[in-house]
Each structure stands twice: as structure tokens, then as C-alpha cells.
Amino acid sequence: MNFNSINFLQLISALFLGLASGYLGSFMVLRRMALVGDALSHVALPGVALGLIFSFNPMFGAFATLFAGIVGIWLIEQKTDLSTESLVGLFFTVALALGVLLTPEPELLEALFGDISRTSTTDTLLAVIFSLVIIFVMRKLSSGLILGTISPDLAKTAGVKPARINFLFMLLVALIVAIGIKSVGTLLMGALVVIPAIASKNISSSMAGYNWNSGIIGLLSLTAGIIIANIFGLVPGPIVVLVSAVIFFVTLAFRK
Amino acid sequence: MSQKILEVEDLFVSFDNTKVLENINFNLNKGEVLAVIGPNGSGKTVLFRALLGLIPYSGKVKWKDGLKIGYVPQKLLIDRSLPLTVREFLKLRSSSKTDMLQAISAVGFDIEPARQHHLEHHILNRRMSFLSGGELQKILIAWSLIGDPDVLLFDEPTAGIDIGGEQTIYNLLHELQDKRQMTIIIISHDLNVVYQYANNVICLNKNQVCFGEPHSVLKPEDLSALYGGETKFYHHIHPDSNSTDL
Numbered sequence: 173m174n175f176n177s178i179n180f181l182q183l184i185s186a187l188f189l190g191l192a193s194g195y196l197g198s199f200m201v202l203r204r205m206a207l208v209g210d211a212l213s214h215v216a217l218p219g220v221a222l223g224l225i226f227s228f229n230p231m232f233g234a235f236a237t238l239f240a241g242i243v244g245i246w247l248i249e250q251k252t253d254l255s256t257e258s259l260v261g262l263f264f265t266v267a268l269a270l271g272v273l274l275t276p277e278p279e280l281l282e283a284l285f286g287d288i289s290r291t292s293t294t295d296t297l298l299a300v301i302f303s304l305v306i307i308f309v310m311r312k313l314s315s316g317l318i319l320g321t322i323s324p325d326l327a328k329t330a331g332v333k334p335a336r337i338n339f340l341f342m343l344l345v346a347l348i349v350a351i352g353i354k355s356v357g358t359l360l361m362g363a364l365v366v367i368p369a370i371a372s373k374n375i376s377s378s379m380a381g382y383n384w385n386s387g388i389i390g391l392l393s394l395t396a397g398i399i400i401a402n403i404f405g406l407v408p409g410p411i412v413v414l415v416s417a418v419i420f421f422v423t424l425a426f427r428k
Numbered sequence: 429m430s431q432k433i434l435e436v437e438d439l440f441v442s443f444d445n446t447k448v449l450e451n452i453n454f455n456l457n458k459g460e461v462l463a464v465i466g467p468n469g470s471g472k473t474v475l476f477r478a479l480l481g482l483i484p485y486s487g488k489v490k491w492k493d494g495l496k497i498g499y500v501p502q503k504l505l506i507d508r509s510l511p512l513t514v515r516e517f518l519k520l521r522s523s524s525k526t527d528m529l530q531a532i533s534a535v536g537f538d539i540e541p542a543r544q545h546h547l548e549h550h551i552l553n554r555r556m557s558f559l560s561g562g563e564l565q566k567i568l569i570a571w572s573l574i575g576d577p578d579v580l581l582f583d584e585p586t587a588g589i590d591i592g593g594e595q596t597i598y599n600l601l602h603e604l605q606d607k608r609q610m611t612i613i614i615i616s617h618d619l620n621v622v623y624q625y626a627n628n629v630i631c632l633n634k635n636q637v638c639f640g641e642p643h644s645v646l647k648p649e650d651l652s653a654l655y656g657g658e659t660k661f662y663h664h665i666h667p668d669s670n671s672t673d674l
Contacts, residue, residue: 202510315520318512322504322556326571329480329499330521373509377555382511428511 182291182355185299186394189355190364192303193348194390196310197365198372198383200345203321206369208257210362211264213349215241217271217358220283224276230283231298231350234358238346241267246339271358285357285409299351306344307387313337313344318379355394356409367416368393374423389419430457433495433579433611434479439487441471441478448474452487452636454628456613458578461605463622463642464615466632467655472615473502475632476581479613491579498577500568502584502615506557514559514567515552521574531570535600565597573604580604582614601625622646 200209219237223230245259275283291299316337320327327334345365352361372386397412432455439452449471456462464472478485480499491497506512518528533539537551551563559567572580582601598621604610605625616622622629622642629645631637631654638645638654 319520322506322510322512322517323501325477325480325482325501326499326504328482329497373511376511377513378553379512379516 179291181293181296182398183395185291185296185355186398187391188300188303189348189352190368190391190394191387192306192390193352193364193394194368194372195307195383195387196344196348197390198369198386199310199314199317199341200365201369201373202318203341205256205345206366207362208260209345209349209365211260212238212241212345213353213358213361214264214271215267216349216353216361217283218267218274219350220353220358221271221274221276221279224279224283225274229294229298231295231354234353235346235350237267238349239343242339242342242346246342250335283353283357284359285407291354295354299354302347302351306348309340310344313340314383317341355398356412360409360413363413363416364390364394367413367420371416371420371423374420374427377428389416389423393419430460431492432456433458433492435488435490436479437488439475439478439485439489441474441483441485447634449478449485449632450635452630452632454630454636454639456579456611456628458611459605459609460627461601461612461614461625463626463629464613464632465617465619465622465629465654466637470632470654471634472632473583476583476613476615479581495579496575496577498572498575498580500565500572500580500582504556504564504568506564508557510555510557512556513553514556517556517567518571518574521571527574528570531573532567534573534604535566535570537566537570562597566600569597569600577610579611579613582612584615584617598625619646 197209200206216234216238219233219235220230221233222228222237223233241263245256245263248254248259249256271283272280316327316332316334319330319332320334320337324334348365349358349361352364356364368389369382369386371389372382376382376385393416394412397415398408400406400415401408401411434456436452436454439449440447441449452475454462464475466472474483476499477483479489480497481489515528518531522528529539532547532551537547539547551567556564556567569582601612601614602625605612614621614626623646626642628640629642630639631645633654
């Protein structure tokens, strides 16, 4: 076993990123956006490809295409009756097609499955800052979002502006995906927001408990996954997903 | 002494070119109870949603400026797996503990310190989705009372509640009206409620069939125009009712 080869930076990224994605993911699952988040993560691929081709940080490319995708979805949603889900379906497949065409072949695997072992100091710094921003902003949005989920009418009569909250929320989703693809890749990013949340739902009896347990499960999955992958010399992304799945099955036994 | 707080003129609502409400005209004064009656699909809830500005409409809906409106929806569909406790639900409305305790005491829960454990355990820390129909209804009313509204809009407060629960909710309405001089608009299927509690009644069947004091406008012919066929309704006030002071 050699823990020495695990980069300290990787672990720092993993702790913050795991916490933020689990926490944010708990709200995505609450809004029945589990698969939306998963599909949306693929919209990042063309941005990652552009970053690789023009050698800038793929995280920025990812955020740019995600942002464009989210604004596009939000605008069409305001104009038509199409559901978010169906629009994400459109943007997701188009983005994936473009991404696969654009990404240089040697880098395709990394773009799809991530490689946290190549985390730089800048990446870590960005991951820490944006994770904290995500948690902070999400806490501010949470009341309105929860209320809007239970009853849009009650939310509006209480002065909540659902369109604005949804937009900010989608931006946070874009942000978490952009910083997360470095470690788990575009294909598996969905797992990092969905699995901790549903595991947490099994064991939590209040909303606050659910949100934070989800964050902690995200943190444990990502950190443990990276350490295990490192010990056995495996790609971290898939191991992280498997670890979170194991936690999910364990929580089934402690269902509330 | 009557102060007008709501004016509705020529209210018209349609969904996809289908008329849902038309020619609705009425006023509401401070401290009054207005009952809204009509068969299923007659537009009662649509009227509420228009009054609350939740749906587009044409015509005039003019609330007095600066009025605080509380709304109690007919039901709340809560996913059984939603881990939201009653306390957390009420805190979505106000983070103040005093506001929360006042509101749940107003709907009849005992907030005495000696009963604290019971209150925490059986109400505040319970999941919203585990409440009975009557408990949920009371919590929704408590929600609407937080922030001291001037007007309450109740959408069928007794739908799906047993008789005991129904009685408490009407007692509560009565108390709100008496003690807080609250103005109330209430959708009800129960004509006894209309006779006992309402100053005015509005009958809907997409059109406005009647508007006025219950005893003068609710004649058998009005009711049959409203509900269709021969509606027989026997109006009686229970001698043991504690609301004979109306």
C-alpha cells in the first residue's frame, strides 16, 4: 500500500467537492431532477473538448457550455410548455454528439471518466472556492426551493419567485458539474449528486438531516473512492460511484 | 364602519379558450366572512387563484393596499418520502419561534411548557407526510396565520376531515373572526357552514349565480339553478351548537 502517491491536493478537492455535490444533490433529488442532473453533466463534454483542444482549463470550458445549455433550456421552458426533463434530453444528446466529435481521441477517456490524479493547485483552489459558494448560495435558496417543490401556489403567495430560484439553482448545478468532472468525469458526475442523496433519504428524518447527511455521504464516497482506487491502481471515477452505491445499499438496512 | 378591502368587477378567466369564470362581481368589507359555493368544476378554486394573482385573468381584482393575505390550499400533496418535519415546514414561513408557537396555539395545539414533550414529539418533529388529514389541515391554517394576515382565503377547509376535526376547524374560524376581526373568504360544500358563519355568499357555476346574504339569496330555486335538478336542503341550526350567537 502506498498512500504517499495520493496527492494531498486530491484529497482536499475530494472533501469539498464531495460535500458540495452531496448537499446540492439532495435538493436535485427533492425536485425530481435526479436524471436531469445526470444528463446535464454530459452537456459539459463539448466544453471540456474545447479546453483540451485550445489548452485552457477544461473546467472553464465545461462551465461555459453548461451555462449556455442551462440558459437555453430555461428560455425554451419559459416560452413553451415542454418540461425541463424533455429539453435536457435534447441538449444532452446534442452536446454528447458534439463532444465526442470534438474531443481529441487520446483525451476522450479522461473527459468521460475524469482523472483526479492530475489535479493541479489551481484546480484544487477552484474546487474549494466553488464548493463553498455552492453550499452558501444553496442554503440561501433552500426555503424557497423546498416550498416551491411542495406547493408552487403557497410559494408564490409567500412571495417566492420560482423562475428566479430555478435559474439560480440550475446555475449551481452547472457549477458543481463543471468542478466535478475533473475527478469523476462527465459520465459519472450524475452519480455523485444522486446516490448520496437517495442514501441519505433512507436514514434521515428531517430536511436538514437529509441535506447534510447527503453532503457527508458524498464526502465519504469521493474520498474513500479515491483512496481505494489509488491503492489498487484503478481509475478513481468508477470506484467512487461503486463506493457510494455500497453506502446506499447499507443505508437500505437502516431505513427510517 | 364597513371598510371595503376587495373589489371584483367583471372578472373573467379562461384556459385554452374555454371559459372557466365570467361576469364575477362582488365586494368584500373588513371583518366579513364570504362563502363561495358551487358544484364541482364551477370555478371556486379558480376564483381563489385569480384573487391571489396566481393565474392570468381579465377584469378588475382590487385589494386594499398593503393588505396581508393568508392562503390555506385545499390540500397539499406531500410525497411520503419527503423528510420535512412540521417545524421545518413552519420555519419556511418565519424563522421566529414565537411566531411559530403563536400560530400553532391559535389552531388549537397545546403549547404549555408541561406539554412540551408531547408537542415536540407528536407534532413539531413529525414528518408532514405522516400527519392525519385533520392535523395537516390545522398545520396549513397555522402556516397561513404566521405573519398576522388581514384576510384569510380558505379552500374547503373540511375536505377529508372527520366530524370532530371539522367542528374544531369551524370553531377556529369563528374565533378568528370574533377575536381578531379577520376577514375570511371560504370555499365550502357545507351549506350549514354558509348559514352559520357567512355574512355573504357567492354562488358560482362558471357564472355568478347569486351574491348576497345567505338567508335572502339562498332560495331553493337558486340552489337548483346552481346544483341542477331538485336540490332539497334542510337548514337547521343544532341547538347544542356553540355558535348560535351569529
